[in-house]
Amino acid sequence: MEEVEFRDYPCSGIRRCPWRKDADLTQFSESDMACLTQAQRGVRHAHGTPEDDRAAMAALPMACHKDSPASVAHPLRLCAGWLAVVGPHHTRMRMYLVLGVLAPQALYPDTRTWPPLHPSLADLLASRDEQLRRAGHPHRAETSSQPPMGRSGWSRNPPMRHAHADTDKTGHG
Structure with a gap:
C-alpha cells in the first residue's frame, strides 16, 4: 500500500x-457541509458497537476543497485542516497511521505557525450559520457558486504520497 497524499498546511x-477560523464559510454550500458531516462518521465513540466500528471504518476521509479528481497536476489530497482536527479521531486515519501509509505529521502537525482552526465540526457549522445570518441568508442554502469542495468519496482509492499545499506570498497554501 502506497503512502496517502495530504496537504501540509x-x-x-x-x-x-x-477549518480556518478566518475562512468565509458563506462560500461553501450545503453540499460541502454535508461532505464534512459524512466524513465525521469515521470518528469512533467510546460506547460504540461493532456495527458502529464497521460504519466508522467505512467512512471516507475529507479531501482538500481545492483539489479535483479530474486534475492530473493536483489529484485529491487529504485536507490539512480536517486532518489536524478530525483525523486523530477518525478510524480510517488511525488505521492508515498504524499501517504506515500516513505520515504521523499528517495527524499531529506542528501547528505553531498555522492560523487558528475550528476545534470541531460543530464549531465550524455554528460559525457558518452565524456568517450566513450576518450576510442576510435566513436559512442555510446553496450559497456557493464555486464547484463543490473536495469530496470524501474516493471510490475506496485514497490519494497517495505526501504533497505540499499550493503556496501564497507567505509560503503557505
Whole structure:
C-alpha cells in the first residue's frame, strides 16, 4: 500500500480551508457541509458497537476543497485542516497511521505557525450559520457558486504520497 497524499498546511487565498477560523464559510454550500458531516462518521465513540466500528471504518476521509479528481497536476489530497482536527479521531486515519501509509505529521502537525482552526465540526457549522445570518441568508442554502469542495468519496482509492499545499506570498497554501 502506497503512502496517502495530504496537504501540509490549511489552504489560504480567496477560498480558504473551511477549518480556518478566518475562512468565509458563506462560500461553501450545503453540499460541502454535508461532505464534512459524512466524513465525521469515521470518528469512533467510546460506547460504540461493532456495527458502529464497521460504519466508522467505512467512512471516507475529507479531501482538500481545492483539489479535483479530474486534475492530473493536483489529484485529491487529504485536507490539512480536517486532518489536524478530525483525523486523530477518525478510524480510517488511525488505521492508515498504524499501517504506515500516513505520515504521523499528517495527524499531529506542528501547528505553531498555522492560523487558528475550528476545534470541531460543530464549531465550524455554528460559525457558518452565524456568517450566513450576518450576510442576510435566513436559512442555510446553496450559497456557493464555486464547484463543490473536495469530496470524501474516493471510490475506496485514497490519494497517495505526501504533497505540499499550493503556496501564497507567505509560503503557505
